[in-house]
Amino acid sequence: MNGINIFEYDITEDNDGFIVDVLEEHSGYDVLKLTYKSPIKTPYEENNEVVSYVYKPKKECKRVIVLIHYLFEKVRLTQRILSLYFVAHNFCAVQFTLPYHLERTPEGYSSGELFLTGDPHQNFEAYRQAVIDLRALADFLNFRGIDKIGIAGISIGALVLNTLMGIDPRFKAGVPIAGGGGLHYIVGKGLKKRYVREAYIKRSKGKSEEEAFEELDRLFKNYLKKVWATKRVEEPPEGEEWFLIDPMTYAKFNYPRKIFMINGAIDSVIPKKAVFEFREAVGNPPIEWLPTMHTTTALLLPVVFGRMHEFFEKNL
Numbered sequence: 356m357n358g359i360n361i362f363e364y365d366i367t368e369d370n371d372g373f374i375v376d377v378l379e380e381h382s383g384y385d386v387l388k389l390t391y392k393s394p395i396k397t398p399y400e401e402n403n404e405v406v407s408y409v410y411k412p413k414k415e416c417k418r419v420i421v422l423i424h425y426l427f428e429k430v431r432l433t434q435r436i437l438s439l440y441f442v443a444h445n446f447c448a449v450q451f452t453l454p455y456h457l458e459r460t461p462e463g464y465s466s467g468e469l470f471l472t473g474d475p476h477q478n479f480e481a482y483r484q485a486v487i488d489l490r491a492l493a494d495f496l497n498f499r500g501i502d503k504i505g506i507a508g509i510s511i512g513a514l515v516l517n518t519l520m521g522i523d524p525r526f527k528a529g530v531p532i533a534g535g536g537g538l539h540y541i542v543g544k545g546l547k548k549r550y551v552r553e554a555y556i557k558r559s560k561g562k563s564e565e566e567a568f569e570e571l572d573r574l575f576k577n578y579l580k581k582v583w584a585t586k587r588v589e590e591p592p593e594g595e596e597w598f599l600i601d602p603m604t605y606a607k608f609n610y611p612r613k614i615f616m617i618n619g620a621i622d623s624v625i626p627k628k629a630v631f632e633f634r635e636a637v638g639n640p641p642i643e644w645l646p647t648m649h650t651t652t653a654l655l656l657p658v659v660f661g662r663m664h665e666f667f668e669k670n671l
Contacts, residue, residue: 356608358588361599362522364394364487366494373495375409384412384442389449394491395484397454399461399469405488406458408450410438416447418503418671419496421489421526423451423512425533425653427467431457433509433653444664447501451492453512454484470511473554475597482600485515486522493525503671507663509533509653510624514541514602517633520612521605528613528670530663533652535618535625536602536633539575543568545626555597575601583607602633611638615666617652617659618642624649641666 372391379386387409396403408431420441422434431450438448452459455469470481489506496504505528508516513534520529535541543556556568574592581589582604591598598604614637618630634642643662645655 356522356588356605357586358582359590359599360522360588361483362486362490364490366491373498378408382413384410386410389495391491391495393454393484393488395480395487397480397484399455401461402454402459402469404459405491406452407492408434408438410442410448410450412442412445412447414445416445417501418445418667419447419449419501419505420667421449421451421492421504421506423485423489423506423508423515424453424456425510425512426471427465428453428456429466433656437507437656440660440664441667444668446505446667449492451489453515454481454488471548471551473550475554478551479597479600482515482518486519486600489515489519489526490523493523497525503527505529505667505671507532510649514538517602517614517637518600518605520614521602521608524609528615528667530615530617530666532617532656533619533622533625533649534602534616534633535629536606536636537575537629538597538601539568539571540629540632541625543571545622545624545629571595575603579603603636606633606636612640613670614640615663616640616642617663618644619647619649619652620644621647622649622652 374390376388378388389407389409391405393403393405422437424434434450441448456466460466471478504526506516506526507530509532513531516529516531517534517536520526542552556564578591578598643659645652647655
């Protein structure tokens with residue numbers, strides 16, 4: 356990838372910075388806790404330590420599935436179900452924790468509250484940190500001799516996944532669930548949190564929200580044309596740094612991507628336009644449409660477990 360690279364970081368030269376503790380031992384698998392310092396330092400100490408949980412089969416495991424939870428996650432239930440499923444099929448599963456969530460939540464805040472705010476720059480930095488922390492996780496796995504890395508993410512986890520796979524080819528195969536591309540479209544037309552939408556969309560004095568959105572849409576499409584034509588990440592228009600984290604910006608890098616998309620047919624948070632445009636940009640990979648809304652998509656994951664397993668068996 357040429358041009359601007361906001362996802363560069365100081366790579367740890369060895370695995371001394373990664374701490375692994377055994378939490379649970381079962382007849383067929385162990386649960387380990389993996390912690391390491393984020394390459395990005397924020398004002399919040401809790402957020403500066405990355406916490407992941409590794410579900411490892413007793414037998415040697417050379418294939419890993421990294422799991423990214425959804426926004427405002429509090430209990431890891433979906434991650435645990437998926438981890439146990441993949442362990443039963445001889446994959447290692449790593450439950451990754453997004454910045455500002457769960458154990459990484461600063462005191463006085465709720466899980467995810469600082470990941471999606473009314474401050475676009477804060478959101479930009481949180482998303483950027485998520486991608487870099489995942490790249491550092493790939494370093495750890497590579498140190499352990501593992502280079503067959505798959506990844507699955509739900510909702511915001513799927514968006515982060517879609518960006519990550521465009522900038523780091525070490526993630527060989529991915530399953531984005533309830534994701535897409537075009538963050539301005541998702542925020543402007545799908546996301547229900549009005550305070551976030553207004554922070555991004557309604558910034559032009561004297562213009563209606565619709566006019567402001569149409570102007571932003573034109574800016575982003577013109578930006579994409581330059582990036583895709585030159586295969587170079589360009590400086591975005593002033594005030595639009597979030598173009599630099601959008602999955603669409605990296606859609607033509609690491610192409611074609613080995614991904615299997617899962618989306619809700621009646622998802623209003625991730626509009627179908629955001630799904631269709633991203634899918635086309637990355638080479639029209641297979642997609643599974645579920646008869647669900649955004650918040651209920653995870654409930655039907657058992658229906659597609661077999662398909663996910665089949666996809667990772669083939670592509671890792």
